[in-house]
Amino acid sequence: MAKLRGRGIAAICYPTGMNLGGDPSQTVIIAQPDGTFVVNVASVELGQGLRTVLAQIAAEAIGASIEDIEVRFGDTQLAPHDTGTFASRTTHRMGNAIIKAGQEVRQILLDVASKILEVSPQDLEIRNGKIWVRGVPDKFISVREVASQAQFVYNIPVVGKGHYVKPKSIVDPETGESDPHSTMAHGCVVADVEVDTETGEVTVLRLFTVYEVGRAVNPKLVEGQIIGGAVMGLGAALRETVYPRYPQIIHQTTSFREYVLPTAGDVPKIIYKIVESPTPTGPYGAKGVGEMVANGIAPAIVNAVYDAIGVQITELPITPEKVLKALSEKGKSK
Amino acid sequence: MRIRFRLDGQSVEVDVKHTETLLRVLKDRLGVGSVHFGCGEGSCGACIVLIDGRPRYSCLTLAGYVDGKEVSTVAALARDGELTEIQKAFVENNAAQCGYCTPGMILIVRALLEKNPSPSDEELFDALAGNLCRCTGYVPIINAIRSVIKR
Ligand code: FES
Numbered sequence: 001m002a003k004l005r006g007r008g009i010a011a012i013c014y015p016t017g018m019n020l021g022g023d024p025s026q027t028v029i030i031a032q033p034d035g036t037f038v039v040n041v042a043s044v045e046l047g048q049g050l051r052t053v054l055a056q057i058a059a060e061a062i063g064a065s066i067e068d069i070e071v072r073f074g075d076t077q078l079a080p081h082d083t084g085t086f087a088s089r090t091t092h093r094m095g096n097a098i099i100k101a102g103q104e105v106r107q108i109l110l111d112v113a114s115k116i117l118e119v120s121p122q123d124l125e126i127r128n129g130k131i132w133v134r135g136v137p138d139k140f141i142s143v144r145e146v147a148s149q150a151q152f153v154y155n156i157p158v159v160g161k162g163h164y165v166k167p168k169s170i171v172d173p174e175t176g177e178s179d180p181h182s183t184m185a186h187g188c189v190v191a192d193v194e195v196d197t198e199t200g201e202v203t204v205l206r207l208f209t210v211y212e213v214g215r216a217v218n219p220k221l222v223e224g225q226i227i228g229g230a231v232m233g234l235g236a237a238l239r240e241t242v243y244p245r246y247p248q249i250i251h252q253t254t255s256f257r258e259y260v261l262p263t264a265g266d267v268p269k270i271i272y273k274i275v276e277s278p279t280p281t282g283p284y285g286a287k288g289v290g291e292m293v294a295n296g297i298a299p300a301i302v303n304a305v306y307d308a309i310g311v312q313i314t315e316l317p318i319t320p321e322k323v324l325k326a327l328s329e330k331g332k333s334k
Numbered sequence: 335m336r337i338r339f340r341l342d343g344q345s346v347e348v349d350v351k352h353t354e355t356l357l358r359v360l361k362d363r364l365g366v367g368s369v370h371f372g373c374g375e376g377s378c379g380a381c382i383v384l385i386d387g388r389p390r391y392s393c394l395t396l397a398g399y400v401d402g403k404e405v406s407t408v409a410a411l412a413r414d415g416e417l418t419e420i421q422k423a424f425v426e427n428n429a430a431q432c433g434y435c436t437p438g439m440i441l442i443v444r445a446l447l448e449k450n451p452s453p454s455d456e457e458l459f460d461a462l463a464g465n466l467c468r469c470t471g472y473v474p475i476i477n478a479i480r481s482v483i484k485r
Pocket residue numbers: 370371372373374375376377378379380381382391392393394
């Protein structure tokens with residue numbers, strides 16, 4: 001009977017979105033009468049922070065200030081085609097579409113501002129909600145004013161549309177080569193565990209995680225995904241299952257009493273690092289983060305358990321019963 | 335049966351069935367949006383309200399029980415649009431993602447801190463043991479609570 005410690009490592013390469021040409025995102029940005037902008041997207045905010053991230057991207061692409069951007073979600077009748085929120089895709093796919101739409105809006109704003117200011121659009125700069133003649137930044141006109149005047153004075157609709165799709169890549173019959181993914185994100189997890197050989201219980205002491213996310217458009221939100229994903233992975237590794245724990249069906253999981261999620265007191269120390277290596281295919285270099293942050297946790301914990309007790313658990317979750325059974329099969333426990 | 339109680343400081347009167355839960359009455363009859371149905375059996379904490387200041391699962395409370403009592407949801411916390419300290423701390427720490435668990439979390443913390451303004455980690459985790467969160471991994475929630483405890 002002992003408490004044995006072990007360390008395990010897992011690494012992950014995670015492709016962003018569905019590929020092979022079937023995963024388009026499209027959007028329309030429309031200026032409102034007061035000069036603010038509505039970005040219409042058919043994917044949805046689940047709490048991951050899309051509302052913020054897509055507004056940041058739109059503001060950057062247009063040159064508007066972020067307070068003047070409203071991202072509207074989920075109305076598939078009003079927003080153009082999009083495959084949805086899944087596969088860690090929306091920041092990347094929709095972000096790219098928004099950049100294109102934003103650039104169209106930006107060009108309209110510059111054309112209108114050039115009429116107002118009587119200079120050529122090439123001589124204008126636009127950023128953070130202001131437009132000015134290059135070199136004279138303190139004599140600016142606001143983006144809202146220009147967007148309003150476009151509609152009321154110049155009779156020009158301020159609308160931008162954009163789309164993004166990763167084109168299908170055909171496999172070369174000679175070499176087998178193809179380019180299936182729009183981009184790959186990467187990660188690595190190290191787990192330190194303690195296994196109680198008397199009870200079979202596995203305690204995760206620490207999780208070290210590092211993720212290469214392309215560009216962290218909003219580092220605070222990426223951090224939220226990383227920590228949330230780590231604890232979700234922890235639950236998957238140690239507890240969560242819809243299968244019966246014991247041979248009989250009456251022990252099947254039917255509620256949160258048997259489907260045991262981690263609670264606040266179960267969370268180990270989580271150390272994380274974000275590495276940025278912008279991808280040329282991403283909006284300002286961003287890749288998908290959402291799912292890979294949960295995926296590497298359980299493999300690292302399984303490997304750490306192996307390091308601690310010398311048996312490889314091959315089925316999740318790593319319940320005390322499985323650990324004790326594995327130990328007795330190995331003839332280690334008494 | 336007809337019951338009368340105070341909901342976030344306002345008196346309300348509503349006809350309920352004997353078997354109806356407070357959660358159903360709040361959500362379906364009175365249109366309260368911040369009280370969430372997570373499990374319906376006292377396992378997740380998404381439906382927590384304060385009844386006479388004490389946290390209770392509204393999914394396990396029969397509506398008839400609150401007759402003559404005071405029921406509070408998170409909506410009662412902010413005064414004139416000004417968030418309370420714990421709500422501000424949740425915002426600052428990014429402690430809500432989808433927000434499904436958030437009202438229950440905030441109410442349970444409020445009830446805890448009222449009883450015990452400087453709980454130990456163990457007391458804190460004990461209090462939060464009935465509140466599940468699928469999104470945040472709890473770390474930002476704990477950080478938010480700790481920042482309020484320290485102040
Ligand atoms: S809905 Fe009441 S505890 Fe889950």
